[in-house]
Amino acid sequence: MAESNSTSEAVSYGYEGDVALICIDNPPVNATGIAVREGLVKAVEAINADAKAKAIALYCAGRTFIAGADIREFGKPPKAPSLTEVLDVLEASAIPTVSIMHGTTLGGGYETALATHARVAMKGAKFGLPEVLLGIIPGAGGTQRLPRLSGIPFALDIAVSGRHAKVEEGLEKGAIDRVVEPGEPRDIAVAMGKEIIAGTLPTRRTADIQAKADDAAVAATLDMVTKKNPHLINLAECVKAIGASTLPLAEGLKKEREHFMVCMNSPQRAGLIHAFFGERAVSNIPEAKGETRNLQKIGVIGGGTMGSGIATSCLMAGYDVTLVEVKQDALDRGVATITKNLDGAVSRGKMKADKRDAALAKLSPALEMEALADVDLVIEAVFEKMEIKKDIFGKLNTICKPGAILASNTSYLDINAIAACTDRPQDVLGLHFFSPAHVMRLLEIVQGEKTAPDVLATGFHLAKNLGKVGVLAQVCDGFIGNRILGHYGKVISYLVLDGASPQQVDDALESFGMAMGPHKVGDLAGLDIGYMTRQRRKEEGLPPGERYGGDIADRISEREGHGRKTGKGYYLYETGSPVPNPAVADIIDEVRAEKGITPKDFTEQDIIDRYMTAFIAEAARVVEDGTAKRPVDVDMVFLFGYGFPRHRGGPLHYADTIGAKELVRRIEAYAQEDANYWKVPPLLRKMAEDGTTFADLNS
Ligand code: T1G
Secondary structure, three states: OOOOEEOOOOEEEEEEOOEEEEEEOOOOOOOOOHHHHHHHHHHHHHHHHHOOOOEEEEEEOOOOOOOOOOHHHOOOOOOOOOHHHHHHHHHHOOOOEEEEEOOEEEOHHHHHHHHOOOEEEEOOOEEEOHHHHHOOOOOOOHHHHHHHHHOHHHHHHHHHHOOOEEHHHHHHHOOOOEEEOOOOHHHHHHHHHHHHHHOOOOOOOHHHOOOOOOHHHHHHHHHHHHHHOOOOOHHHHHHHHHHHHHOOHHHHHHHHHHHHHHHHOOHHHHHHHHHHHHHHHOOOOHHHOOOOOOOOEEEEEOOOHHHHHHHHHHHHOOOEEEEEOOOHHHHHHHHHHHHHHHHHHHHOOOOOHHHHHHHHHOEEEEOOHHHHOOOOEEEEOOOOOHHHHHHHHHHHHHHOOOOOEEEEOOOOOOHHHHHOOOOOHHHEEEEEEOOOOOOOOEEEEEEOOOOOHHHHHHHHHHHHHOOOEEEEEEOOOOOOHHHHHHHHHHHHHHHHHHOOOHHHHHHHHHHHOOOOOHHHHHHHHOHHHHHHHHHHHHHOOOOOEOOEOOHHHHHHHHHHOOEHHHOEOOEEOOOOOOEEOHHHHHHHHHHHHHHOOOOOOOOHHHHHHHHHHHHHHHHHHHHHOOOEOOHHHHHHHHHHHOOOOHHHOOHHHHHHHHOHHHHHHHHHHHHOOOOOOOOOOHHHHHHHHHOOOHHHHHO
16 A cells, blocks of 8 residues: 555555645556545545645556546446545545646546646646547536536537547646646655645635536537437537536536436447457457567568558558569559558648658568568568469568568468468468558458467557557458458348348448448449459359349449449439439349349338348357357457447447347248348357357357
8 A cells, every 4th residue: 555544445545744645556547446436535534534634635556547437337236435426525625635647537537636626737648538438428527527627618629529638738728737747646746735735736626616608619519419420329418418517516417417327328338338348358368468579570562552551550650661562663653652641641640740751761662572581570462362372472481581470461361271382381370451451440360270379469469569459360261350241241232132222221221320331332442343353253153142143233333333433333423422323223123123023121120130130140150160259359340340330339249239039030030031041040049048148258
């Protein structure tokens, strides 16, 4: 214990002359779990009862001041005292109080600071109210106390964006009272306590300040959040709570509570918190830990969209990158794409302008694979053809130094077959990036049969350094993401074949929360990609989709165009915003007639149910056969690589909200129409029988 009197296992207090010190020590981030709440109340009460001190300074041990409420307690029966009750005691303290903020003071942590009588932060520290990112709103006075200090517009900005602001900005806005040079939190606590006593650090109760009404800012923000994020309920609740900050504090807190509970009880909260922990859980596995290999120089083969994106991502993280292409013009195009990507990163604020030139200076373009002789890792990102990949890996085997890691960015192909072209299969793995590779956060890390543990761990280390979410996958056609996509992609075609219009499907899935319906995505990405793949598959003699060979899509490509870039696809783009292409309806009618299909009516819910049931069925098979380690790995693949709505938590988190029994019932009903496509995965049947959930399989 940092101080001599402990009031709980996480809180202690003591005295330095007239200054009382309260220390919170609750690793890793000093979250306000029950031990902190109980201990804090007891410490404040004891210090006030002692009546020895003239100031109380609250500080934290470890890497940060309180980073929020303990999210792990959410959804469990609440234990008194609540944080609101704790903060009432803190604010009412007769002895003036100050918070010493270092690290990231977030959520309930910043609300604690708001309830003390002054806020002192260390230079470089951050603060914020990120609750909206977890599907809730500040629930311990943040929406009421911050507007009193900073005014309503800044409170709206901080609480609605959830951003981590610099304390220097907080000082400017009145949200922080003083910024000091960094030092030991305890030393600063003592010094600030003395300043309070000397009268050089003013203190006041936030409750006593009247917030200035700003109905225009509240209305404008409400309008903005409903337009920008129509699916999220908590943003509007947050704005309304801040709007109530002009009321007396007790009344405002009551309003905040009401808005908070609406969010707390919503499945969106559970989905977003699953996403928060899931992002961390994917690398919390033995395969991601342990020895790693040295990584400084990275070679990228292929200067197309993928290769250039991967190279950009590596350059942004500070690696030396050698980019290899076979022809000068392709190499020049690759370098130009990388330069454009880096410029884009600067303009989006993802990279400082001075870092851009330093990153570009680390790029070495080359026309010969021999330039890869001394790299620590090669990522091959060339055309998806096995013969080409085999040829490249055979060459890498002779060119690369011993111990170099040889990775393929293949989206589908067999890593073991690729590794077999080398006599060092232990050094080979799949690193599957998602386009645009310098933006999308998912990295599938594909383990070959012989991949060495330190090679795998280095893959996770790379993901972390690139700011990506690395997810372990085993070899199969399409790994986790594309394999599941390949399956549920068919249901989209079936829905259209059987009666839904492309626009109906898009509208339904957008209402579910997808940023864009699948036909709009197709038009945007270019319908030629799918067309060429289908043609190639036909040439290779691969079977077409079960009862659909892509006839509708093929005819749209051949007769209408390849989507947005040609002005026509599923939609027409003459006016800018997409309008359904009437010729598509004719093509669909034509194909239905040829196949003897009488179109059926589908409601929006039917479409969502069929789509998500197909999605979940294949996802269950992926978990069952071990392609993904756990359901949470599947969920994170879709959140970070495919734009699955974050507030739904991922397909298998969403599956638990439906329940295995209902999913089995649906599949059996759909199988009456198409038993070849709709099959109950044995895992799902077992779950329906024994009542287990996907969440159970995560632990
Ligand atoms: N509760 C419980 N565990 C938490 C936690 C929290 N609030 N924050 C982090 N952890 C765990 C995390 O799971 C990980 O565990 C370890 O701490 C280190 O985190 C009443 C309702 C603070 C910026 O939203 O943004 O206050 O994986 O790997 O990169 O209004 O964690 O090691 O087992 O992320 O240095 C509001 C969430 C809560 C902050 C540190 N607070 N946390 O980042 O480390 S709601 C937040 C973060 C609330 C009030 C309400 C970050 C961080 P493990 P890490 P990091």
